[in-house]
Structures are given as C-alpha cells and as structure tokens.
Amino acid sequence: MDDGSRTARWERRLGPPLGAASLLYLASYAVRVLAPGLPGPARDLCLAVTAATWTLFVVDYTVRWRLSGQGLRFVRRNWLDSLVVLLPLLRPVRIVRVYDALRERRQGHPVMSLQARVILYASMSVGLLGFAAALVVYQHEHTVPGASIRTFGDSLWWAASTLSTVGYGDAVPVTVVGRVVAVALMGCGVALLGAVTGSFSSWLMQRFARGDDTGPPRN
Amino acid sequence: MDDGSRTARWERRLGPPLGAASLLYLASYAVRVLAPGLPGPARDLCLAVTAATWTLFVVDYTVRWRLSGQGLRFVRRNWLDSLVVLLPLLRPVRIVRVYDALRERRQGHPVMSLQARVILYASMSVGLLGFAAALVVYQHEHTVPGASIRTFGDSLWWAASTLSTVGYGDAVPVTVVGRVVAVALMGCGVALLGAVTGSFSSWLMQRFARGDDTGPPRN
Amino acid sequence: MDDGSRTARWERRLGPPLGAASLLYLASYAVRVLAPGLPGPARDLCLAVTAATWTLFVVDYTVRWRLSGQGLRFVRRNWLDSLVVLLPLLRPVRIVRVYDALRERRQGHPVMSLQARVILYASMSVGLLGFAAALVVYQHEHTVPGASIRTFGDSLWWAASTLSTVGYGDAVPVTVVGRVVAVALMGCGVALLGAVTGSFSSWLMQRFARGDDTGPPRN
Amino acid sequence: MDDGSRTARWERRLGPPLGAASLLYLASYAVRVLAPGLPGPARDLCLAVTAATWTLFVVDYTVRWRLSGQGLRFVRRNWLDSLVVLLPLLRPVRIVRVYDALRERRQGHPVMSLQARVILYASMSVGLLGFAAALVVYQHEHTVPGASIRTFGDSLWWAASTLSTVGYGDAVPVTVVGRVVAVALMGCGVALLGAVTGSFSSWLMQRFARGDDTGPPRN
Known part of the structure; x- marks a missing residue:
C-alpha cells in the first residue's frame, strides 16, 4: 500500500x-x-x-x-x-495520458465521454507513432538504392497510408529495419480501426439502451 | 435561452x-x-x-x-x-442533416431506425466528400508531370479505392496538396468503416437483447 | 392481408x-x-x-x-x-435465403445462432457476388490493351483482394465498366468487414451478458 | 456420455x-x-x-x-x-488452446479477461498462420520467373501486409498455389480485424454497463 x-x-x-x-x-x-x-x-x-x-x-x-x-x-x-x-x-505516446490527467484535474471530473476519449487517445497516439515511425523509416531508407521513400514527405505519406490500412504501395520500405517498423505500424493501424469501430458501435448501443430502458429517445 | x-x-x-x-x-x-x-x-x-x-x-x-x-x-x-x-x-455534407430534418418534419417522426440513419448519413457524407476530394485532387494533379491521376475518372476511382481502404495504388496523388487531401480522405474511410461496422454490431446486439429479454425472438 | x-x-x-x-x-x-x-x-x-x-x-x-x-x-x-x-x-444472392429457409423447414427451427447465420450469409453472398463481378470484369477487360486482368484467374484474384479490402493493385480494372463493378464490390467488402466484425463483437457481448446476469460464466 | x-x-x-x-x-x-x-x-x-x-x-x-x-x-x-x-x-494454431488450458490449470481459473484472450488467441493464431503461409508461398514462388517474392523476408513481409489488409502490392504471389494461400490469408486478416474490433467494442460496452448499472464508474 x-x-x-x-x-x-x-x-x-x-x-x-x-x-x-x-x-x-x-x-x-x-x-x-x-x-x-x-x-x-x-x-x-x-x-x-x-x-x-x-x-x-x-x-x-x-x-x-x-x-x-x-x-x-x-x-x-x-x-x-x-x-x-x-x-x-514510443515514449511520447504516454503524453496522451498526462494531457488527459491534466485536463481532468483542472475540471475536477472527466471532461469527455469514454468514446470521445478513446477516439482522442487513439488519434493522438497514432499521430505520434506515425510521426516517429516516419522518422525512423526515412532515416534508414532515403539513402538506399532502389528505395521508394526518398523524402520525409514520402515517409509521412507512407505512414498515413499504412495506419489507415489503405496501403497504396507507391512508397514502401525495402530495408529490414524499415519493414519491421512497418509491421509494427500495421498493428497500430488495425488497433486504430478497432478503437474507432468499437467506439462507434458502443456509442450506438448506448443510445439504444437509453432510449429503450429509461424513457423516450432523447436525441 | x-x-x-x-x-x-x-x-x-x-x-x-x-x-x-x-x-x-x-x-x-x-x-x-x-x-x-x-x-x-x-x-x-x-x-x-x-x-x-x-x-x-x-x-x-x-x-x-x-x-x-x-x-x-x-x-x-x-x-x-x-x-x-x-x-x-466540406459544406455539402451538412445537407445530409437538412435532408433528414425535412423528411422527419413531413412525417412527424424519425422515419428510419438509428442504424439505417447512421449508414445513410455515412454513405451520403462519404459520397459528397469523395466527390469534393476527387475534384480538388484532379485540379491539382492532372497537369503535373509523372502524375497517375490524369482524368476526372481516375480521380473518382482513386477516391473510391481510398474511402473503402482498398488502396490499389494504380492512381495516387503525387503533389503535396493532393496527399494532404488524401490523408483527410483516409480518415473518412476509417470513420466510414467504423460507422458501418458499429451499425451492424449494434443491430445484432439489439436483436439479441429483444429476443432474450422480452419473449421469444421475433424475427 | x-x-x-x-x-x-x-x-x-x-x-x-x-x-x-x-x-x-x-x-x-x-x-x-x-x-x-x-x-x-x-x-x-x-x-x-x-x-x-x-x-x-x-x-x-x-x-x-x-x-x-x-x-x-x-x-x-x-x-x-x-x-x-x-x-x-445479382440474383443468385437470393439463393442464400432460400437455402436457409429450406434448412429451417426441414429442422422445424433455425439451426444456427444469429451470428453464425450472419457470417454464413455474408460469406455466401460475397462469394457469389465476387464470382459474378469477376465474370463481368473479365468479360470487359481481358481484350483491352494495357489491361492487367488477362485471365479469369486474374479476375478472381482481383475480386478476392478487393472484397477483403487488401487491394494489392497488381490486377486492377482499367475500363469504365470494370471500375464501376469494382466500386460496387468495394462497397460489398466494407459491408463484409462490418458483418464479420459486428458478429464477433455481439458474440463477445452476449457471452459477457450471460456470464454476468444469469450465473457463473459458462465457457 | x-x-x-x-x-x-x-x-x-x-x-x-x-x-x-x-x-x-x-x-x-x-x-x-x-x-x-x-x-x-x-x-x-x-x-x-x-x-x-x-x-x-x-x-x-x-x-x-x-x-x-x-x-x-x-x-x-x-x-x-x-x-x-x-x-x-494449420495444426500449430491448436497449440494456442493448449497453452491457454495449461495456464488455466496451473492457476485454477482463467487468468485473463475474455477480450484479452480473444486478442491473444487472434494474435498467436495469426502469427502462426502467417508464418506457415509465408513458408508455403516462398516455397512455390521464389523460383518462378517474374515473381516478386524472392526471399523468405519478402514472403513474411507479404504475409504481414496481407493479414493487416494493408496490401501494398510490392510483393504478391503470382502462381495459383500462392494465390489460393493468399486468399485464405485474406480471410484470416478480415477475421483478425473482426476479433480486434469486436473486443474493443465489447470492452467499451462493458465499462459503460458497469458504470451505469452498479454504481459510479470504476475507471
């Protein structure tokens, strides 16, 4: 204790x-x-x-x-x-928690619904992770012969298309380090999709539960 | 007040x-x-x-x-x-709300289930946003040397493959403006997936809840 | 009546x-x-x-x-x-309903849980739609100069990668008809993801609800 | 009996x-x-x-x-x-069940929440299936003229980008066997997305249900 x-x-x-x-x-x-x-x-x-x-x-x-x-x-x-x-x-991701704790302390209570917080957490974490991944991939790829990621802009573009699981394939890592980072980022993308979808789904469920159990629908 | x-x-x-x-x-x-x-x-x-x-x-x-x-x-x-x-x-997206409000006023009550409205909202918004994004990307890309988006058809095709997170990569923006628009559209695609999935999920849950709590399943 | x-x-x-x-x-x-x-x-x-x-x-x-x-x-x-x-x-998709009705009539009651039926429906519909789409796309693409879909195998491969929203982009339609079919198939892919995800999610919720409300967890 | x-x-x-x-x-x-x-x-x-x-x-x-x-x-x-x-x-996937049963026997009760187990199951199964699929695809592809999967690293990279439904398309199978394996892997990817998303969604729902029904929110 x-x-x-x-x-x-x-x-x-x-x-x-x-x-x-x-x-x-x-x-x-x-x-x-x-x-x-x-x-x-x-x-x-x-x-x-x-x-x-x-x-x-x-x-x-x-x-x-x-x-x-x-x-x-x-x-x-x-x-x-x-x-x-x-x-x-990976450390900056923890700042999301700090930011939320600070806001909560100032207001005396959680200022957002759980879903809004999940989406905010997911977006901020994903933004920070995507930026960090783009940095590492750019560092390891931009001088390699035959690489398709040549500028930091390419690297950010690749990170965005990976995190959203779109995956155009016009800019992809070719080195081992770059690909390992990419696989980690794919995992983040799947988790992001899960967080966004889960939040939507539970928000819808909540509205139904409220409408069905405790009175007329309030929307 | x-x-x-x-x-x-x-x-x-x-x-x-x-x-x-x-x-x-x-x-x-x-x-x-x-x-x-x-x-x-x-x-x-x-x-x-x-x-x-x-x-x-x-x-x-x-x-x-x-x-x-x-x-x-x-x-x-x-x-x-x-x-x-x-x-x-981005403004035309608001027309979805106006359209729904008009229908509701004419009928005196919401005419669709919440899930159907979420899917309709999501589809209409995504259609309008995709069209607007295709316009902007076409405008900025089709004269750039080395661009893969040459006609408005290509641009619509690119928008559809981005919004569904399929991302073939045969037509992709290469300019900075085009890529910024694309990243925004990817975000819309993730949200669309979330809305469709969440609606399905809550619709299934609702059917179970009804069947389990208030009598035999009614489907 | x-x-x-x-x-x-x-x-x-x-x-x-x-x-x-x-x-x-x-x-x-x-x-x-x-x-x-x-x-x-x-x-x-x-x-x-x-x-x-x-x-x-x-x-x-x-x-x-x-x-x-x-x-x-x-x-x-x-x-x-x-x-x-x-x-x-599109008609063969209706056969899924007929198949289910036949099984139900023979057994006197629905033979599967709602989630299993949703997944079965989604898989069978998606399989039939993917096959039909592959046929149409093959018919319109395989003689076009510059097409990447040359055999029916390519076409099936393209349909599978579109329906799962993977979208490699090594085989893509280039004609207008092919692309319109592809956009429809992307919509099916998003709906398939929604159905699978929603079923998983509601199945998990159901197990929790049962465990929490009516006794010890039964798994 | x-x-x-x-x-x-x-x-x-x-x-x-x-x-x-x-x-x-x-x-x-x-x-x-x-x-x-x-x-x-x-x-x-x-x-x-x-x-x-x-x-x-x-x-x-x-x-x-x-x-x-x-x-x-x-x-x-x-x-x-x-x-x-x-x-x-496909057999090693069953080891996930064995591993869980062993842990449970040692502890006398399930050691994880249902969602954590679903995610663990899904990740381990997907890891094993991805590895097995990469083996088979590498075996059938790496000697074929015109193949883009030349090393086992390429094959693992392809498996990861398929399972996460990112699908860059820089390494894709070109033989019939490789493509059949790939289609099966796409199905796993869709199921993985469904499992992750469903777990998130039901975890969120559970927190709401607890907070609303049995007292103040406990997070």
Missing part, C-alpha cells in the same frame, strides 16, 4: 515533466534526422538533449522499479514501460 | 436555402474545374456563383456567432463550422 | 425453383464468357438458358407486383428486387 | 504432446524449405520428423473418431480437424 502510494505520488509529480522530456526527445531526434546539414554545435546540442532525456527515462524506470519492490516481476508486468526504455521513440 | 432559441430558429429557417447554396457552390466549383474550355461569360458566372455562395456561408457563420453571444469560445466549440467557412467544399 | 398471404404463398412455392433458375442463369452466363470457343449449338443453348431464366425473373417480379396491389410504391419499396430484374447477375 | 468423457480424457492427456508435435512439424517443414543446401542426413531427418508427426496427427484423428462412435457425422462436425489432417501446417 505504502509503496503503491509512493509510486502513485512519483507518477503524479513526474508525469508532466517526463511528458515534456519525451517531446524534447522526439524533437531533438527529429532535428538530427531531418537537418543533417546543421552546424556542429547545434548537432551536438541535439545529441546531448537526446541522451539526457533518454537517461531521464532510464532513471524514472529504475526509481519506479525500486519503489515497487517487485523484483523481476515488475519488468514483466510493466512490459510496455520496459519496451519504452529501450525504444524511447 | 433566448439566444439559443433565436439560433435554433435561424438554423431551422436557413437550413434548406443554405443547403441548396452549398450544392450550388459544389456545382459551380465542379464546372470550373471540369470544363476549362468554357466560354468567358459562363466561366464568369460560375466564379460569381462560387463567390456569392461562399459569402453566404460567411454571413451565416457571423450571424450565428453574434446570436450565440459566446465570443471566441464559439469558434472553438463549433470548430467544424469554423473549418467549413475556410473550406466550403 | 389476403394479398399479403398470396404473395407469401407465391414466394414459398417459387423460391426454390427460382433459386435454381438463378444458378442456371449464372452458369450459362459463365459458360458464354469463359468458353468463347464453344461450338455454335452449345453457344445457342447457353444464350437460350440465359434468356429464359431472365424472362422468368421478369415474370416473377411482375406477378409479385400485381399481387401486392401497390402500384409504383412497390418498385421503390422493393428496390433491391427491381435492381435484380435489371442486373440478374 | 462415457464416450464423451473418454474423448475428453484423451484430449486432455494428448493435448500437450500433440501441441509439441505440431511445432516440430512446423519446424522440420521450415528447415526443409529454408535450408535447401542441408547435408543429406540432416535433410532425411527433417523429412522423417515431418512424416512421423503427420502420422501422429492421423492416428490422433482416427482414435478420436473411433472414441466418438459417430461414423461419418464426426467428419462433418469436426470439419476443422478433418481439414487439419489434410493440411497439417
């Missing part, structure tokens, strides 16, 4: 600064990938920011591990967090 | 004429894009209709803003309407 | 023979398309079967129209039947 | 060893396909393992048929098992 509350306090305090750090990480990573012609000092600054924020994530993970007092079970139970420590580009 | 009822009256009165105006806007825009060889006066007429209807939308938006007495919050709350003022090609 | 019961008797009696006729129509149409090198008499026989079965559908539609005593409203209310008279290739 | 319980005992006892055998089958099949340059004895060993495990499946099927005492009805009722005897590459 004590440990649980200390973990909770730690997360409440450090949520917002770590969210900001994860955006910083994404930004500095993006600058390094997209602006290779940067002057030396600016490049070094970016690298320093990337390294510092990553270190911050590792420290946060370690502290929460110690606070939990769970040993190796912690790694398995929080496998998503463990993965994020290795792949900090 | 007073303002609310004045807004409601304004919307009830002006809904049908504004719906007609939005179709006029779409038609005059389409003629200008699809018939570049029109004689001068006909072209000017089209341009005039486009401009006049757009002005109408701006006036409508401004009046509703004033009637609401909400200041800048109005812009945020009605962000869809605010967007439509900037991109009037 | 009387007219209604006469219509019902007509449909019960003529359902199975008309179902057989629609399969005959599909078969004779397929033979004409797929075996152009047939000797003259066999070709004429096929044409005769096609024409005879189509005539049968028109007669059936006319009789039901007369029996209904509804005038032009009948055409609008039974718009699907009206469409089928014009496009008899 | 007696026969039923003997069948149940047979299945409980032989479930885990047969699951292991099915993985062995898959592994030996994979080695034969992916390492054609293997020395003779190793190749023979693989072939022997493949043959032995297949024989095991046939024996298991025959015993269960005899125990059921049902005659030909058994074949129809257990059509999935009958199919698996002919296509043992």
